[in-house]
Amino acid sequence: MTDFAALAERYVAAFNETDAIARKRLVSDLFTPGCRYVDPLADVTGHDGVDGFLGAAQEQLAGCEFRLLGDVDAHHDRARFRWAAAPAELWAAGGEPPVIGFDVVVVDADGRIDQVHGFLDVFPG
Template sequence: MSDVHELVERYLAAWNETDPAARRAAVEAVFADGAVYVDPLAVAEGRDALDATIGAVQGQFPGFVFRLVGAVDAHHDIARFTWELGPADGPAPIEGFDVAEIADGRFVRVNGFLNRVPG
């Protein structure tokens, strides 16, 4: 498993972590200090905001989990990957992809896009 693929897996695990202390530890391990996350619905700057954003998404979609869809595509210090969000044991109604910048083994910026959302 490549380092970038492993980082993406840990990133998605952070989005799935519901224990606040474990989630915070995952956020600190995956995101650089001062990291930024941007998608059509949210902007989070810094680890505190990232942690709060993940918690808010979990509150909006209780019981849903993020799953990697397909392969991680990466070159230089940039990765892109598709994910889905849905019940652990059923089809996912939400799908998107992220483009992430990496420095020193952590994400410094993640730009998220939504491909499929419920109507």
């Protein structure tokens, strides 16, 4: 059985990994080769697609740190969780993150992410 809380932590860690080689390794470990990631800003497939999206997100949100918000809710092969992105100084000050969303992931039999359905609750215009 998949430990979805640990999986969500690793998922968020991939968003925070700025070393390209380490990020590619995380993506390869976390996602199936044929995975699909869909949110309002992206629709990508495969390891290269996800890695490219993560790199683009880091550029767009330069200086932000991604964190989980609250608990992971899971059943069967699916989980949902909230996350946010904010600069470290905003996290330290307890301010409201400028980016908040939630993702639903579907895993395969080995516990690797095969699908991500992402939603943005708060995103700067």
